[in-house]
Amino acid sequence: MTKRTIATNREVIIKDETGAMVNIDYTCPYCHYNTGELITIGAGDVDKIDSGFETDQVCGVCGKDLIIECR
Ligand SMILES: [Zn+2]
Known part of the structure; x- marks a missing residue:
C-alpha cells in the first residue's frame, strides 16, 4: 500500500490561470x-x-510511490 506523508513546507513558485508550480518539501x-x-x-x-491537496509522487531517493498531503 502506498504510504502517505504530510508536506513540511510548500512554496508556490508560479500561479496563474493556466496552472501552478509548487515546490514541496517532505520526509520520505x-x-x-x-x-x-x-x-x-x-x-x-x-x-x-490554498485549501489543501494531495499529490502522487515518487521518492527521488528510494524510488517508492508515496502520496504527499499539503494542508
Ligand atoms: Zn524514499
Missing part, C-alpha cells in the same frame, strides 16, 4: 530522507492550493 516515509519535489498543478486544481 520509506527512507526518511528529507527531500523535495517541484510539482505542476493543472488549471482546474489551482484553487486547491
Whole structure:
C-alpha cells in the first residue's frame, strides 16, 4: 500500500490561470530522507492550493510511490 506523508513546507513558485508550480518539501516515509519535489498543478486544481491537496509522487531517493498531503 502506498504510504502517505504530510508536506513540511510548500512554496508556490508560479500561479496563474493556466496552472501552478509548487515546490514541496517532505520526509520520505520509506527512507526518511528529507527531500523535495517541484510539482505542476493543472488549471482546474489551482484553487486547491490554498485549501489543501494531495499529490502522487515518487521518492527521488528510494524510488517508492508515496502520496504527499499539503494542508
Ligand atoms: Zn524514499
